[in-house]
Structures are given as C-alpha cells and as structure tokens.
C-alpha cells in the first residue's frame with residue numbers, strides 16, 4: 011500500500027472502527043469476562059446460535075453481556091427451532107434478562123428446517139419478535155454470495171426482510187459474512203445502496219487469529235481465500251503457523267468506501283475467532299495507531 015493510502019485511511023479508519031460490534035459463542039462467557047476491560051461501554055456483543063449450544067447457555071451469555079454494561083444481540087437460527095413454543099420460551103427468557111431489545115435472525119446451516127421456520131423471513135413475518143419486545147433485528151448479507159443459496163434468492167430475501175421489518179416498525183441492521191477480500195464488499199455495498207436499501211451495514215471482519223484457524227473457518231463457510239487474496243490480506247498459505255490480523259483489510263476498506271462515497275452508515279462487525287480479548291485489544295490498538303497517523 012502506498013504511503014498516501016495509509017495516510018488517507020487514518021481518520022476514516024477511526025470512524026469505521028468507532029462503535030464496532032463483536033461476536034461471541036454462547037459458551038464463551040469466560041472469554042467475555044477476560045475481555046471486559048478492553049470492550050468499550052455499550053459495545054454490541056452478538057451471541058451465536060450454534061447447534062452445540064443450549065437455550066440456557068445462550069441466555070446466560072446474553073445476561074453476562076448485559077451485566078458487563080454491553081449490549082446483547084442474541085442470534086436466532088430459524089431452521090434450528092423445533093417449534094413455536096421453543097422460540098417463545100427463548101424470547102421470554104431473553105426478556106427476563108433484559109436482552110430482548112436487539113436480536114439477529116439467521117436462516118441456520120441445517121439443510122432442512124427442524125420445525126416451522128424454513129428461513130429468517132418466515133420467522134420475522136410471524137410477528138413473534140415484536141410481541142416479545144424486540145425493537146431491532148439484524149439480518150445477514152453475503153458480499154461473496156453463499157455456497158448453497160443462489161444470489162437471486164439472497165437478494166430477494168434481503169429485500170423482503172428489509173421491507174417487512176420496515177412495515178412492522180422494527181429497526182434493521184445488516185451484518186455481513188466475514189471475508190478476506192475488500193473488493194466484493196465494496197461492490198456489494200454499492201449494489202445494496204443502488205437497490206435503495208439504506209439500512210446500516212456492519213461489515214464482517216475476522217479478528218486476529220491463527221492462519222490455520224482462519225482458513226478452517228473460511229473453508230467451513232465457503233469464503234474465498236486463494237493465495238492472491240490472503241497475500242493482500244497479509245498472510246501466506248505456506249506459513250500456517252503464523253497469525254493474521256485484519257489491519258490491511260480494514261484500512262483498505264475504510265479508504266475505498268470513503269473515496270467512493272459509500273462510507274455512510276457502514277461499521278464493523280468483528281468475528282472473534284482468535285478470542286474476544288485479543289480481538290478487542292486489536293481494535294483498541296488499531297484505533298490508537300490510526301489516531302497517530
């Protein structure tokens with residue numbers, strides 16, 4: 011990257027990093043406790059809805075987020091729900107621990123629905139969210155597409171979800187799948203805005219983590235990580251023992267979005283694959299370095 015690009019990125023990187031959100035798994039309350047000093051008060055902390063977690067683990071994690079002065083954003087995976095009652099019970103428990111204001115609704119990786127919700131749209135349309143006190147709903151965006159879902163279906167569902175949430179008086183935020191390449195992200199945000207979708211976007215960014223671990227997650231979720239992409243990102247496929255942070259990705263993305271007039275209402279969502287504390291400390295350090303540039 012040229013010096014001018016780095017210089018230019020300074021202030022924009024700060025704006026981009028300001029008010030980042032971060033994601034934890036339902037099991038990682040110890041990691042949250044470790045990271046608390048490094049997380050700015052009021053940071054949104056998303057709590058995953060993975061198959062290997064149970065309801066009480068997810069609720070416990072959301073409550074811990076709240077108790078640390080952070081804002082819980084529990085995930086709900088539509089296809090993993092076996093019944094309307096299971097969803098109602100989860101939402102009731104979230105309300106009890108004051109973690110119902112914001113949720114993130116995702117289709118879910120199972121190839122078929124376990125119960126009445128085949129996709130996020132069906133769940134949102136049921137009206138169950140606002141009945142339980144939800145006010146903001148996160149939905150997913152895929153700058154690189156999805157390995158099992160055609161792009162046309164992704165856009166149709168995204169537009170329908172945005173429209174339905176608007177009709178229902180719910181706030182919308184779009185959180186994107188993580189990636190290592192800035193180009194598809196910039197192009198996707200341009201397309202999103204050209205379709206008239208003005209909802210705030212949080213771009214998925216992997217926190218600093220071991221190269222092997224990052225590549226494992228990339229393969230699992232169908233994310234592009236060829237030699238050229240990862241070299242630009244800042245690591246090499248021949249050194250699996252190293253670690254890689256998103257420094258260049260974030261600086262380059264912030265610069266491109268600013269230069270192209272696309273930076274408005276775009277922030278960052280950190281997937282803490284390398285641990286919550288390491289990720290929060292990375293954000294702290296990177297913001298400080300940005301301030302000095």
Ligand SMILES: NC(=O)C1=CN([C@@H]2O[C@H](COP(=O)(O)OP(=O)(O)OC[C@H]3O[C@@H](n4cnc5c(N)ncnc54)[C@H](O)[C@@H]3O)[C@@H](O)[C@H]2O)C=CC1
Nearest residue numbers: 116117118119120121129130131150158159163167186187
């Ligand atoms: N972006 C992220 O951070 C995460 C993404 N995912 C995965 O992304 C996928 C899509 O989620 P949304 O965008 O909320 O989709 P959605 O629920 O809005 O559905 C959009 C379209 O994709 C289809 N679809 C949904 N899940 C599918 C699956 N697993 N396999 C094949 N087709 C599927 C739906 O039937 C619908 O036609 C899911 O597989 C989900 O598990 C899961 C967790 C986190």
Ligand SMILES: Nc1nc(=O)c2c([nH]1)NC[C@@H]1CN(c3ccc(C(=O)N[C@@H](CCC(=O)O)C(=O)O)cc3)CN21
Nearest residue numbers: 033035036037038058060062119187188231281282283
């Ligand atoms: N298609 C798709 N499905 C997903 O489930 C998914 C995505 N995409 N995109 C990224 C997010 C982030 N996800 C994850 C999944 C696992 C861990 C993780 O740390 N897993 C532990 C297992 C133990 C635990 O539950 O804490 C691990 O060591 O692998 C982190 C983030 C899941 N996510």
